[in-house]
Amino acid sequence: MNRALRIGVLELQGDFYEHEAMLQRCGVQPVGVRRLAHLLDDRGEVLVDALVIPGGESTTIGMLLDELGMLEPVRQLVRPPHALPVLGTCAGCILLAREVKSEPQLKRIGCMDIEVQRNAYGSQVDSFECHVRSEQFADGEPLRAVHIRAPAITRLLQPESVRVLAAIEGRPVIVQQGNLLACTFHPELTTDTRVHQHFVAMVRARTRKAMPKST
Amino acid sequence: MNLPGHTFAETERVVNGAAEGDGIAAASASVNGAPAAPVVGTYAVKVGLAQMLKGGVIMDVVTPEQAQLAESAGACAVMALERIPADIRAQGQVARMSDPGLIRRIKAAVTIPVMAKARIGHFVEAQILEAVGVDYIDESEVLTPADDLHHIDKHRFKVPFVCGCRDLGEALRRIGEGAAMIRTKGEAGTGNVVEAVRHARQVMGEVRRLRTLDDDEVYTYAKQIGASVALVQRTKQLGRLPVVQFAAGGVATPADAAMMMQLGMDGVFVGSGIFKSADPAKRARAIVKAVTHYQDPAVLAEVSEDLGEAMVGIEMDKLVQKWAADDRHAAQ
Numbered sequence: 001m002n003r004a005l006r007i008g009v010l011e012l013q014g015d016f017y018e019h020e021a022m023l024q025r026c027g028v029q030p031v032g033v034r035r036l037a038h039l040l041d042d043r044g045e046v047l048v049d050a051l052v053i054p055g056g057e058s059t060t061i062g063m064l065l066d067e068l069g070m071l072e073p074v075r076q077l078v079r080p081p082h083a084l085p086v087l088g089t090c091a092g093c094i095l096l097a098r099e100v101k102s103e104p105q106l107k108r109i110g111c112m113d114i115e116v117q118r119n120a121y122g123s124q125v126d127s128f129e130c131h132v133r134s135e136q137f138a139d140g141e142p143l144r145a146v147h148i149r150a151p152a153i154t155r156l157l158q159p160e161s162v163r164v165l166a167a168i169e170g171r172p173v174i175v176q177q178g179n180l181l182a183c184t185f186h187p188e189l190t191t192d193t194r195v196h197q198h199f200v201a202m203v204r205a206r207t208r209k210a211m212p213k214s215t
Numbered sequence: 216m217n218l219p220g221h222t223f224a225e226t227e228r229v230v231n232g233a234a235e236g237d238g239i240a241a242a243s244a245s246v247n248g249a250p251a252a253p254v255v256g257t258y259a260v261k262v263g264l265a266q267m268l269k270g271g272v273i274m275d276v277v278t279p280e281q282a283q284l285a286e287s288a289g290a291c292a293v294m295a296l297e298r299i300p301a302d303i304r305a306q307g308q309v310a311r312m313s314d315p316g317l318i319r320r321i322k323a324a325v326t327i328p329v330m331a332k333a334r335i336g337h338f339v340e341a342q343i344l345e346a347v348g349v350d351y352i353d354e355s356e357v358l359t360p361a362d363d364l365h366h367i368d369k370h371r372f373k374v375p376f377v378c379g380c381r382d383l384g385e386a387l388r389r390i391g392e393g394a395a396m397i398r399t400k401g402e403a404g405t406g407n408v409v410e411a412v413r414h415a416r417q418v419m420g421e422v423r424r425l426r427t428l429d430d431d432e433v434y435t436y437a438k439q440i441g442a443s444v445a446l447v448q449r450t451k452q453l454g455r456l457p458v459v460q461f462a463a464g465g466v467a468t469p470a471d472a473a474m475m476m477q478l479g480m481d482g483v484f485v486g487s488g489i490f491k492s493a494d495p496a497k498r499a500r501a502i503v504k505a506v507t508h509y510q511d512p513a514v515l516a517e518v519s520e521d522l523g524e525a526m527v528g529i530e531m532d533k534l535v536q537k538w539a540a541d542d543r544h545a546a547q
Contacts, residue, residue, distance in 0.1 A: 013506075125256065
């Protein structure tokens with residue numbers, strides 16, 4: 001049976017409604033996550049098939065995750081064996097990164113083997129848009145990459161398991177490691193659904209595997 | 216209601232008459248299929264930063280130490296000032312743009328966006344703030360106006376602007392001039408939320424009434440409120456302002472902040488309310504949590520406990536000078 005996917009969107013701060021609109025365009029009904037009870041029920045059952053961490057301020061979202069007692073439980077879900085699929089854009093990418101250049105104290109999930117540098121391109125006046133071509137998203141136009149005070153992925157800490165799906169001048173901008181997908185720009189601010197569709201496909205593939213022939 | 220993520224960026228079409236669709240296509244056409252060169256300062260990038268600030272709290276700070284305290288309390292941005300509005304009120308002098316040196320020191324102290332205020336109409340102060348590299352400019356009635364007739368032509372800048380408003384017409388005029396974000400004026404430096412509530416209700420109420428108008432009636436309505444027909448039509452179609460809208464001016468408690476969110480604001484500026492209170496770190500944290508959980512009275516009760524003295528509020532009829540309704544920039 002093809003049960004409807006439940007993709008949680010972290011609604012602590014940032015552009016979470018934009019991600020929810022994008023998921024709706026991909027045919028998925030999003031679930032808002034503002035507290036731990038939206039992720040896990042009393043018996044510890046996981047209530048979502050995946051999680052989206054939106055753009056916003058990574059310090060704000062990280063502080064709220066910590067103070068709401070969600071940081072460690074989310075970390076546990078993201079790690080094997082559960083390996084919850086997560087999409088992080090911009091701030092979400094930073095919160096996924098194992099290393100953050102010169103800011104080791106930044107509160108984050110830190111499960112993805114990448115090193116990032118915050119505000120790598122400078123201040124807002126340096127924020128930019130450009131086209132990105134990649135083999136992964138080769139069909140149609142290049143991706144429109146809206147970078148806003150964006151981070152850069154400066155190093156792959158496990159090059160053999162982290163796949164670069166798109167890069168600008170050799171700098172990775174979309175990377176995938178297992179069920180984790182991180183993007184330094186904001187596909188949710190455009191009309192292009194391809195990055196989200198890719199994520200939804202990842203989630204479907206995993207959900208199908210996890211739920212063997214119950215029908 | 217989840218508007219698509221490109222909704223605010225598409226407001227550019229009615230503000231600038233830009234081509235539909237991919238905003239960067241016009242600015243830098245791709246050559247022989249090669250990737251288009253990066254373009255800075257596009258409308259999508261300007262409104263995009265405001266979108267990233269949503270659900271957050273922007274705090275007024277006057278020193279690098281206060282900026283760090285705000286950042287660690289979860290502020291999504293800081294407003295770098297020489298004096299907070301409550302002190303500007305107390306001193307009653309001409310208030311200008313902050314010292315660029317102070318802004319640089321605050322920028323160096325934090326990683327979150329740093330905003331700064333320019334006087335209304337003072338386009339050179341704005342040029343200086345852009346050169347310093349602030350992330351947003353607040354063209355603000357809290358400073359003494361530099362031009363009693365005109366606001367800054369904000370289209371000329373790469374840095375985005377936020378402007379105050381008291382009603383829908385004023386908000387749409389500022390957007391027409393290029394503001395990428397709107398806030399209520401409220402009455403800064405008073406610790407009294409009544410004016411912010413008035414301005415938020417005014418804008419939201421006008422949008423609700425606009426939605427009931429017949430399309431034929433929109434033209435005369437646009438003339439009455441002094442806004443462009445295209446922006447009025449877009450507001451009617453979206454059922455909200457066509458850019459991000461924050462509350463500002465008099466927010467002092469977690470309950471104030473949550474109330475502004477329940478009234479439909481996308482986020483909150485807190486000025487004097489934090490550093491004029493007894494325990495700024497605790498209050499800052501509480502207001503950040505209140506904005507995230509604005510619909511959850513149990514959380515609001517919890518974060519409101521034992522915050523110590525709030526800033527001393529000022530009753531509106533005791534207020535000598537109302538900045539929001541200042542005659543010196545009433546012409547707009």
